[in-house]
Amino acid sequence: MANKRLKAIASHTVLIAASLLFIAPFAWMLSTSLKHESRIFAKPGEPPQWIPTTDLLDEQGRPLVTYQGKTGVKVGRQEGGRYLVEVDGRRVEANEEEFESQQRLGLHWQNYVEAFQIINFPRNLKNTLFVCFSVVIGTLLSCSLVAYSFSRIEWPGRDFCFILVLATMMIPYQVMLIPLFVLYKNLGWTGSFKPLIIPAFLGTPFYIFLLRQFFMGIPQDLSAAARIDGCSEFGIYARIILPLSKPALATTALFTFLFEWGDFLNPLVFLQDDRHHTLALALQQFQSQHESLWGPLMAMSTVITLPIILLFFLTQKTFIQGITLTGLKG
Amino acid sequence: MDAGRRHFARAFRRNGREWLTFLLFAAPNLVLFAVFTYWPILRSFTLSFTKWNLLSPAPKWAGLTNYRALFVDPIFWRVALNTLIYAVTVVTVAQACAFLLALLLNRPLRGRAVFRTVAFLPHVTTTAVAALVWVIVLHPHYGPLSGLYATLGVNGPNWLESTGLALLAVIAVGIWKEIGFASLFFLAGLQGLPADCYEAAALDGARPLSRLWHITIPLMSPVIFFLLVTGFIAATKAFDSVAIMTEGGPVYPASSTYVYHLYKVGFRDFQAGLASALACVFFIITVAITALQFRMASRWVHYGE
Numbered sequence: 001m002a003n004k005r006l007k008a009i010a011s012h013t014v015l016i017a018a019s020l021l022f023i024a025p026f027a028w029m030l031s032t033s034l035k036h037e038s039r040i041f042a043k044p045g046e047p048p049q050w051i052p053t054t055d056l057l058d059e060q061g062r063p064l065v066t067y068q069g070k071t072g073v074k075v076g077r078q079e080g081g082r083y084l085v086e087v088d089g090r091r092v093e094a095n096e097e098e099f100e101s102q103q104r105l106g107l108h109w110q111n112y113v114e115a116f117q118i119i120n121f122p123r124n125l126k127n128t129l130f131v132c133f134s135v136v137i138g139t140l141l142s143c144s145l146v147a148y149s150f151s152r153i154e155w156p157g158r159d160f161c162f163i164l165v166l167a168t169m170m171i172p173y174q175v176m177l178i179p180l181f182v183l184y185k186n187l188g189w190t191g192s193f194k195p196l197i198i199p200a201f202l203g204t205p206f207y208i209f210l211l212r213q214f215f216m217g218i219p220q221d222l223s224a225a226a227r228i229d230g231c232s233e234f235g236i237y238a239r240i241i242l243p244l245s246k247p248a249l250a251t252t253a254l255f256t257f258l259f260e261w262g263d264f265l266n267p268l269v270f271l272q273d274d275r276h277h278t279l280a281l282a283l284q285q286f287q288s289q290h291e292s293l294w295g296p297l298m299a300m301s302t303v304i305t306l307p308i309i310l311l312f313f314l315t316q317k318t319f320i321q322g323i324t325l326t327g328l329k330g
Numbered sequence: 331m332d333a334g335r336r337h338f339a340r341a342f343r344r345n346g347r348e349w350l351t352f353l354l355f356a357a358p359n360l361v362l363f364a365v366f367t368y369w370p371i372l373r374s375f376t377l378s379f380t381k382w383n384l385l386s387p388a389p390k391w392a393g394l395t396n397y398r399a400l401f402v403d404p405i406f407w408r409v410a411l412n413t414l415i416y417a418v419t420v421v422t423v424a425q426a427c428a429f430l431l432a433l434l435l436n437r438p439l440r441g442r443a444v445f446r447t448v449a450f451l452p453h454v455t456t457t458a459v460a461a462l463v464w465v466i467v468l469h470p471h472y473g474p475l476s477g478l479y480a481t482l483g484v485n486g487p488n489w490l491e492s493t494g495l496a497l498l499a500v501i502a503v504g505i506w507k508e509i510g511f512a513s514l515f516f517l518a519g520l521q522g523l524p525a526d527c528y529e530a531a532a533l534d535g536a537r538p539l540s541r542l543w544h545i546t547i548p549l550m551s552p553v554i555f556f557l558l559v560t561g562f563i564a565a566t567k568a569f570d571s572v573a574i575m576t577e578g579g580p581v582y583p584a585s586s587t588y589v590y591h592l593y594k595v596g597f598r599d600f601q602a603g604l605a606s607a608l609a610c611v612f613f614i615i616t617v618a619i620t621a622l623q624f625r626m627a628s629r630w631v632h633y634g635e
Contacts (some may be wrong), residue, residue: 011434015441018431019448020509026451028474029463041471048474142359149356155349161360168367172567172588174429174614178377178596179370182384202363233351262456264570271596280458284574287462294472301459312454316447320514 033298036108054106067099111295119282128278131196131262138200139256147211148237169205195270207252214248252324279304304305377606384602396607405583413588417500417565424508432516449510463576464503496576496585503571519553551631559623
């Protein structure tokens with residue numbers, strides 16, 4: 001019994017330590033995003049400051065300090081680096097180590113304001129959402145249609161064609177990057193959203209595979225019965241198969257959305273104009289131009305991450321379902 | 331001839347409806363999909379024998395020059411080695427950790443769901459953001475480690491500015507993102523294991539460690555294999571974190587990976603031919619590694635009956 005409890009404690013300790021490792025970078029991001037510039041740079045010898053603070057001030061706006069156990073105020077700085085501290089109406093000179101400035105929680109929201117001024121946030125957000133939703137719609141439409149034809153219609157060469165589509169999953173996307181760039185350039189698509197959006201309307205092998213596996217699991221009798229009742233093929237697809245496949249469609253939509261939200265390579269290569277930049281790309285531009293502005297940069301990172309975390313919390317079930325659907329049954 | 335036509339007509343009468351529905355449904359998609367997938371692959375191959383800066387009207391035939399240039403270039407070998415180090419380290423470390431975590435999680439434990447969620451967070455986070463956050467976490471002055479260095483009285487390493495450590499920093503982000511994802515798979519696999527094997531082993535008096543080695547790992551081998559293959563292939567494509575954290579630096583190619591190098595050669599140095607040669611070599615390596623993994627798998631992966 002004692003052994004069992006010991007085991008449980010040990011497991012919990014390991015798990016909690018691991019959780020802290022997973023969470024700590026997020027916490028640091030949030031914390032830095034709310035720190036004044038003077039607090040971001042840690043003073044040597046001080047523990048990392050996880051909670052942003054600011055100096056506690058008296059009524060006259062002078063910083064409060066603790067000196068020899070008593071509360072005083074810092075009134076000035078002498079030549080030679082010593083400070084003038086007023087305690088109980090008496091002024092004393094003190095070294096920096098002899099007193100401690102009193103702190104209170106201080107959230108520097110100004111970083112967020114600055115971040116929004118440095119990049120054109122509304123425009124970047126609009127671009128990102130436009131690309132995300134277009135790609136989600138495109139992927140759902142094209143992949144479900146193609147998957148339907150791969151699973152519910154018999155046509156000659158079907159399985160061979162399916163293998164040809166699946167085989168492209170093996171090919172690293174980056175292998176096609178340069179020819180695609182040339183192709184889009186010749187079509188006059190570069191510098192617009194088209195290279196990001198139109199391919200989604202042609203189908204993505206991974207989701208074709210996912211949806212086909214799901215459609216295969218729906219009894220063929222349902223289709224047969226509907227045909228006898230005079231339902232058209234498109235009617236079967238739209239009114240029977242799609243409603244029954246909500247979990248697989250939700251997984252597809254969710255994964256696509258998340259991928260597009262964070263996609264970096266494609267916007268980097270195909271979007272040339274600032275006007276079209278997505279959030280992930282704007283963040284990188286921001287970083288390369290203003291590396292010293294850590295506060296606003298982390299504020300921007302927090303803004304980009306929050307919706308993703310929120311979405312993940314709300315859709316966890318779909319997520320786990322999707323992973324078992326694609327991974328373990330494939 | 332006539333017989334053939336009659337046969338075709340009969341087949342069409344029988345299957346015509348299906349054909350037409352197929353044409354209506356998927357044919358346009360599939361044809362365009364092929365254009366946008368198979369054509370670029372073939373074009374990559376032909377471009378790799380040319381010299382081209384992406385701007386001049388036409389690529390110039392260059393024979394095997396690109397491949398020859400590639401194989402004598404020390405940067406190419408360094409980048410290939412970096413990618414191998416990156417992929418092997420990320421896959422082995424992340425999966426070992428993930429497996430252990432999944433073993434811990436695979437028992438009635440309070441707060442299991444919370445932990446699963448937390449472990450998965452790094453994976454859903456945008457890589458660009460994650461990389462940026464790690465830049466500050468590892469920063470010798472801005473990061474939470476700065477205090478630790480000060481307490482220990484050491485000068486903290488400047489991870490991203492050090493030729494030896496920059497790649498390690500990129501690897502750390504890769505591992506951090508991968509663990510939760512892999513442990514979710516392992517957990518799903520563990521929960522599907524048949525209980526009777528364990529009951530039999532318990533009756534035989536098998537110790538926990540020997541149960542792990544003789545039952546759990548063989549039974550889990552399909553999952554481990556799946557994660558090894560997909561994880562390795564995904565890891566060889568690392569790009570975002572390199573682009574954000576180091577751009578291959580501090581001295582190129584100290585922390586560059588294959589795909590980042592491909593991007594740099596193609597879209598920064600405008601050497602489309604050379605980049606295409608890189609792409610073709612990459613394609614061959616990917617296929618070879620996957621084939622190798624499948625061959626090796628027959629020795630140790632047990633699929634149930």
